[in-house]
Amino acid sequence: MSVRLTLKRVPALRVDLRGVAPAALQGLSTARIERLTVTHGMQTLALAEFFAVARDDADEAADELVFEGELARFDRIGWQLTDGRIVVEGSAGDYVGACMSGGEVHVRGSAGLLAACEMAGGKLRIDGDVGDYAASSLPGSMDGMRGGTLIVRGAAGDRFADRMRRGTAVVFDDVGDFLASRLVAGTIAIGGRAGAHIGYGMRRGSVVFVGAAPGVAPTFVPALGDASVAWQLLARDLASHGGPFAGLPARRIRRHLGDLSSDGKGELIAVL
């Protein structure tokens, strides 16, 4: 069963869409779906206030939930998603894919702040840009993204992958300042340029720069040892994302290790 929610009007305040997920809509009639409640600022309103609901019960219909319209004021799309597929035919608000542990979210436009924060599994694709703190932690939490795959085909804001612990986060274009700050582990790949303070306080993990060579802080040291096996494993996986990452296995690398102010076992990999 697939459900299509078409935006009727842009809300005046921010709308929290947590709980509107494919699994929650399974077996519900159109009327029941319309009566589901969401918060709009301090109000609790029916979903039908914002969306026209259409169901497709055809056997061949994919088990997915489609949002149609510009949803930049709709937050927490795909919040704690465990399975199923969500497609946003436009932009999404903050916290898209946050805390998801399975399934897939595909945003055809851009996304706001904190996309994929504390994501633990599944796949989040954003065709446009993401705001600050993507793949990072919820405010006050110690660990950021800890699994799954985040693919941003546009640019990303500041503090991308702050405190990230596991998983793969890929940005096709540029990223802002403090990329991979306090990174615990995981894999990050950047197709464009990165801002200032790359890897500030990173402990472990790999950050791959396919585009411009990164500015490396003095708390990183050049790596002299050969790491070609790990690079081939990583490069072959990243190459599957295409775009600037295609052909990575054939390219050589130069690595820096750090941040020595923290654990010092992270690596910045510049692709030559």
Add this chain to the structure above:
Amino acid sequence: MTTPAPPNTPAGAAARASTSERPGTRPVSEARILNGVVIDDTFAEAFPMKATRILITAHNLTWARHAAVSATGFATSVIACGCEAGIEAEIGPDDTPDGRPGYSVLFFSMSGKELAKQIERRVGQCVLTCPTTAVFAGFPRTGNERAEGEVIGLGRNLRFFGDGWQISKVINGVRYWRIPVMDGEFVAQETTTLTKAVGGGNLLILATDTDAALLLAEAAVRAMRRLPNVVMPFPGGVVRSGSKVGSKYAALRASTNAAFCPGLYGLTADSEITPDVHCVLEIVIDGLTEADVGAAMLAGMRACIEIGADGGLRRISAGNYGGKLGPYLFHLHRLLDMQGGES
């Protein structure tokens, strides 16, 4: 190639022979004769084992081979080696996870626990130590290995050699360990998968002399090595000390296969030797499935039969332990029939 032996050839004489005519020899009246070679109406008896496949890659094939040979050394028989192992095949750069050449290696043991111990020791001492190598699990991923309880450590415990400098890397759902070593880093996949397997398939090659027996055994092993999923764990794939189950000495689980020792012809009541046989060599085959072992035995038989009586081959037999060893029975005649080996 597979015409019956004329009565004046040794094989033809063997075919006519019976226990009553020649005390101490087995009846061969039901034997089949192909290219002058008697194929005994008997079966090889094999037993269930646990197995795993690992891929060893290196900067070039030379170093991958050093590691593979070393890791599969002293792994001829579970009787005293803990496991049986061998190089299965050479793997090209296009078929390895890291794009480097390598070898696939099969390990077999009687239990998953023992196999886990052997893998850790052998990879730790022979692969980790070998310049430029990396090690990966060799079976395709099913995604459900942990639920099936069929996973053992590969780099899981070896990582502690890194003394805290080891790094875990999860790539596409697979965890690898990167252990700093003096030539760079040793990369090992965290786990490898076990599978049920079959050990102890065998062929006995009864020849006129040592030269002929070696030539025949080498040809058989070459033919078997072209097949996937099998290894011949003994030196060069060949064993001259075929054994029987049990011994007159209580402490021994196995002892020399007296029935096939030419030196005991006429001395033992159950000798399988005929006067024209002066050298017997055995090929032991471990495989991932019953079909794999059977296919390897057939390939070996065909290679030997092609050389035939003119090459000094008199008989092909198999280690039949009367059902004491294991549940898998590989009947030589049936193998030949199933694969159209009879003409």
